[in-house]
Amino acid sequence: MTAPTIATVGALRASGHVQRSIKEELRENLLGYLRDGKDAWPGILGFENTVIPQLERALLAEHDVVLLGERGQGKTRLLRTLVGLLDEWTPVITGSELGEHPYDPITPASIRRAGELGDDLPITWRHRSDRYSEKLATPDTSVADLVGDVDPVKVAEGRSLGDPETIHFGLVPRTHRGIVAINELPDLAERIQVSLLNVMEERDIQIRGYTIRLPLDVLLVASANPEDYTNRGRIITPLKDRFGAEIRTHYPLLLDDEIAVIEQEATLTATVPGHLLEILARFTRLLRESASVDQRSGVSARFAVAAAETVGAAAVHRAAVLGEADPVARPVDVGTIVDVLRGKVEFESGEEGRETEILTHLLRRATADTARERLGGIDMSSIVNAVEQGEPVVTGDRITAKALLDELPDLPVLDEIAERLGAKSDGERASAAELALEGLYLARRIAKDTGDDGQTVYS
Known part of the structure; x- marks a missing residue:
């Protein structure tokens, strides 16, 4: 200079x-x-x-x-x-x-x-x-x-x-x-x-x-x-x-580029594991392909960036309320983006009143695709059997990572899932386990109920 x-x-x-x-x-x-x-x-x-x-x-x-x-x-x-x-x-x-x-x-x-x-x-x-x-x-x-x-x-x-x-x-x-x-x-x-x-x-x-x-x-x-x-x-x-x-110009053609843009541009206040960023990237790409969304307006890369920051903020909020030292985002936090960011997407005129339904459906598809891609090849039948035979697994934005891990059965497959996703801390392991549970639910192998109190029960 x-x-x-x-x-x-x-x-x-x-x-x-x-x-x-x-x-x-x-x-x-x-x-x-x-x-x-x-x-x-x-x-x-x-x-x-x-x-x-x-x-x-x-x-x-x-x-x-x-x-x-x-x-x-x-x-x-x-x-x-x-x-x-x-x-x-x-x-x-x-x-x-x-x-x-x-x-x-x-x-x-x-x-x-x-x-x-x-x-x-x-x-x-x-x-x-x-x-x-x-x-x-x-x-x-x-x-x-x-x-x-x-x-x-x-x-x-x-x-x-x-x-x-x-x-x-x-x-x-x-x-x-x-x-x-x-x-x-x-x-x-x-x-x-x-x-x-x-x-x-x-x-x-x-x-x-x-x-x-x-x-x-x-x-x-x-x-x-x-x-x-x-x-x-x-x-x-x-x-x-x-x-x-x-x-x-164009939006990123490859999923890896979409994720890289989020990593580069987002200011994250908590740890947001890679599998959650992949869900958000896939969700953004599905919106750009949807016939219900006005593609002449496009779905900005700023949508995915804002989604990642919102997910991180949800983890920080939970950590502040429950006293967690290191906030780590989990799949349960991803649902918070639907209501917050709905206004950033322009829908076709015939879809009035169905905006939340469309966003929720595409977000589930993105989550299922990510779980299948990240956890494919892992035999999770032992988790299904344990959930069917034991107590339901309760998670939500009012459940700490440690409390979620204590509820899970002691199964070797959970260590395999954590290793596959590079999860080391309690928060990261809880996030990895939650992705597996959500993937099993979306594959219709276990049930899921979400109450008005914000708790999600896999059973």
Whole structure:
């Protein structure tokens, strides 16, 4: 994070520094990552063989890019990762409003200073994190916000309206030599989108009644929802034509990627074993395949993340009430997500009133699939016999892990289940045993009753 010490343009030239445009900089740095076999996209999961190669080709072709995809597919995260491809530090003219390169001043004030000071023109260094600007395209966004407008204060100081120095620059020119990201681009009013046409093609800006010729050097990237892209809002045809690449994003294609996203993004306040994260990942994927869910809206990855955090919070709640030292989530906690997160899923109009029923059914399918996948090959008939011949097993959000383990019969198969699931502590062993019991119930080998007091009885 230490900036270079070069302080004048003369010293910069003597150092051999070479000026590059923003797109050349991204292109050459990306090529360096590819040659060295380094990961240029940290934190981006599930796009390795689909979206990432397309985006890399677009950057190598020096194209502006728009990402199309449903909500919660990581579009914004991917755009922000582009910052890592910039040089860590870049020189700018000290005090310049647009962060101009010392070799190439573009505003009248900077051109005048460069001519007066020559090699003594002072420079400072800007970190790459300051070269990325992001704008959410809200309906109230104006041309002044993006491009600029006449500054009445500067006019009041005595300058004429035709003087370029009366301009207050907007977001795009202020990100000169950087990356401008516009989220939800179709939400921009069409007349506002028109203001970007010259920025993307001619690389200049037009304000009010006169043109200011500023050779802007920016990479324009944007995100859009395909449904908005075609119906509610749209990208106007001339602007769409100026994007060199349109790339479709998607939800994770593999279950392991879905789980990895949850592990990476969720802030868990308790231990949530891997088999529970798998249930949540399978549940999310089943929702995305269900005909009862509006797939045009999609089921965001944030749904699965929020579900994992809710399950962890349920374990913390139980631990606080019952005095458990180390909260560990169990399958009984998974049911808490249905009511809490129902509003995060858009259902088809014909399913009104059946939302809870649909969610509960799909959650049971996800649990059964996980139990079958994780515990397949283990003979659990001894558990079935023990439950049939002995006392029922009682669990619930008011039963501690130790109390649940004390109720279970002493069977070698329980140790095998715990070993299969990597369960070591009492909480993890209780969670593993509960998954086995729930799997047996869903396979219709034992019965299950849930009372109003929150207790679940397997018998």
